[in-house]
Amino acid sequence: xxxxxxxxxxxxxxxxxxxxxxxxxxxxxxxxxxxxxxxxxxxxxxxxxxxxxxxxxxxxxxxxxxxxxxxxxxxxxxxxxxxxxxxxxxxxxxxxxxxxxxxxxxxxxxxxxxxxxxxxxxxxxxxxxxxxxxxxxxxxxxxxxxxxxxxxxxxxxxxxxxxxxxxxxxxxxxxxxxxxxxxxxxxxxxxxxxxxxxxxxxxxxxxxxxxxxxxxxxxxxxxxxxxxxxxxxxxxxxxxxx
Amino acid sequence: xxxxxxxxxxxxxxxxxxxxxxxxxxxxxxxxxxxxxxxxxxxxxxxxxxxxxxxxxxxxxxxxxxxxxxxxxxxxxxxxxxxxxxxxxxxxxxxxxxxxxxxxxxxxxxxxxxxxxxxxxxxxxxxxxxxxxxxxxxxxxxxxxxxxxxxxxxxxxxxxxxxxxxxxxxxxxxxxxxxxxxxxxxxxxxxxxxxxxxxxxxxxxxxxxxxxxxxxxxxxxxxxxxxxxxxxxxxxxxxxxx
Numbered sequence: 001x002x003x004x005x006x007x008x009x010x011x012x013x014x015x016x017x018x019x020x021x022x023x024x025x026x027x028x029x030x031x032x033x034x035x036x037x038x039x040x041x042x043x044x045x046x047x048x049x050x051x052x053x054x055x056x057x058x059x060x061x062x063x064x065x066x067x068x069x070x071x072x073x074x075x076x077x078x079x080x081x082x083x084x085x086x087x088x089x090x091x092x093x094x095x096x097x098x099x100x101x102x103x104x105x106x107x108x109x110x111x112x113x114x115x116x117x118x119x120x121x122x123x124x125x126x127x128x129x130x131x132x133x134x135x136x137x138x139x140x141x142x143x144x145x146x147x148x149x150x151x152x153x154x155x156x157x158x159x160x161x162x163x164x165x166x167x168x169x170x171x172x173x174x175x176x177x178x179x180x181x182x183x184x185x186x187x188x189x190x191x192x193x194x195x196x197x198x199x200x201x202x203x204x205x206x207x208x209x210x211x212x213x214x215x216x217x218x219x220x221x222x223x224x225x226x227x228x229x230x231x232x233x234x235x236x237x238x239x240x241x242x
Numbered sequence: 243x244x245x246x247x248x249x250x251x252x253x254x255x256x257x258x259x260x261x262x263x264x265x266x267x268x269x270x271x272x273x274x275x276x277x278x279x280x281x282x283x284x285x286x287x288x289x290x291x292x293x294x295x296x297x298x299x300x301x302x303x304x305x306x307x308x309x310x311x312x313x314x315x316x317x318x319x320x321x322x323x324x325x326x327x328x329x330x331x332x333x334x335x336x337x338x339x340x341x342x343x344x345x346x347x348x349x350x351x352x353x354x355x356x357x358x359x360x361x362x363x364x365x366x367x368x369x370x371x372x373x374x375x376x377x378x379x380x381x382x383x384x385x386x387x388x389x390x391x392x393x394x395x396x397x398x399x400x401x402x403x404x405x406x407x408x409x410x411x412x413x414x415x416x417x418x419x420x421x422x423x424x425x426x427x428x429x430x431x432x433x434x435x436x437x438x439x440x441x442x443x444x445x446x447x448x449x450x451x452x453x454x455x456x457x458x459x460x461x462x463x464x465x466x467x468x469x470x471x472x473x474x475x476x477x478x479x480x481x482x483x484x
Contacts, residue, residue, distance in 0.1 A: 079461050080461065096338060100342075100468050100471070103460060103462065103463075103464050103465060103468045104459075104460045104464075104468065104472060105460050105461045105462065139463070139465065140460075140462040140463045140464060140465075141462055141463050142461075142462050176479045177419065177420070177479050178419070178420045178479060217346075217475060218345060218346045218347045218382075218475055218478060219321050219322065219347045219384075219478065220345065220347065220382040220383055220384050221345075221381070221382045221383050222345050222346075222382060223345060223381065223382075226342050226345045226346065226471075229342070229468075229471065229472070230346060230471070230472070230475045233459060233460055233472045233475065233476065234475065234476070234479065236460060236461065237418045237419050237420060237476070
């Protein structure tokens with residue numbers, strides 16, 4: 001696998017393909033943003049574990065289309081299932097949160113509706129968020145796109161958790177990540193992050209009935225998006241302890 | 243100490259003061275952004291450990307001035323000395339890095355000049371960065387402002403390290419934070435973060451002569467600012483292990 005070639009995204013890539021076509025936004029990204037031309041090497045992922053590397057065989061502007069002949073194709077494992085379940089910060093901070101959490105290893109994202117929530121998913125939010133996670137995945141060479149789930153009310157989210165998942169609460173009263181119980185390989189790890197102002201005491205009672213521990217992410221009060229990003233990174237360290 | 247009052251910054255606050263005056267930017271922040279009025283409770287820090295809480299006794303617009311009578315004053319300890327020594331990302335990412343690293347517990351910041359550096363400190367960078375760290379410190383109620391040091395060439399930075407400091411390299415080949423050697427209380431912990439494209443092999447040889455371990459922050463390639471923020475958070479967990 002070429003370690004320096006830039007990555008692109010094509011949902012249509014399949015295991016038996018000899019070539020793959022990049023269209024629209026991805027093709028424009030190849031030509032305009034990265035200024036790549038016929039003969040340059042690129043990697044293409046389908047966001048579900050496949051990565052193909054090869055060279056650009058044609059590139060045209062109208063409509064934007066780039067063809068890549070595949071020299072090598074690999075299926076990569078999904079890695080640690082870290083699930084971020086977080087209240088939404090406002091505006092641009094949503095993008096920062098999803099971008100950095102994707103880099104940090106987030107595999108599932110559920111926006112939580114909490115009593116003190118200050119933001120709800122806007123129109124076309126899932127689509128916008130997916131674009132952010134695609135860009136971040138390309139940048140950090142992830143072969144698995146994070147899964148973006150619909151917004152859930154906190155109580156419904158907690159009720160729907162499978163017994164296999166381990167929930168942790170991001171909390172200033174929590175312990176260091178080294179003091180958390182070890183996670184089994186492939187076990188889903190969920191980090192719960194509240195809105196600015198925190199979860200209410202009623203919400204905390206609910207959460208304590210489901211969660212496996214509280215983790216202290218930093219010495220001081222954190223903004224929602226910072227807690228989300230640090231929470232994903234710290235839970236990712238748990239599964240490294242095998 | 244009032245846990246809900248907003249925090250403001252006044253370098254001039256001293257231990258024996260009965261009142262403190264907020265001027266210029268801070269006073270405008272009280273009145274325009276937070277819309278606080280005479281009688282409201284606020285906390286004021288000098289960024290060197292002192293925090294005073296009290297009520298606003300006067301507020302005037304021209305020039306912007308807010309007086310606070312002090313009801314309670316505390317001196318807080320500085321916490322874990324986590325030092326971020328990082329190549330600079332470009333443009334707005336510098337602000338994101340310093341904002342989130344401050345929340346995550348960064349106490350010292352040194353911008354590193356590396357062979358593959360893509361950005362240098364712009365004009366008035368130190369001043370701009372200090373404004374960012376002041377805003378973040380207020381937001382996350384930190385009584386100690388991070389110290390911003392001048393840019394240093396990597397080799398000079400490494401040579402100048404005191405024997406007491408422990409350096410760690412952010413690296414995809416590193417170990418999980420739980421597998422790092424424990425840190426003694428109050429020992430300075432330095433996280434080294436390279437530019438996009440990483441440190442060169444010559445730089446890595448230099449670094450290996452000084453560093454105590456390599457820490458893997460996430461499963462994939464990280465942008466500089468993300469590595470910086472996660473590095474600060476993860477080293478902060480080391481000192482929680484006493």
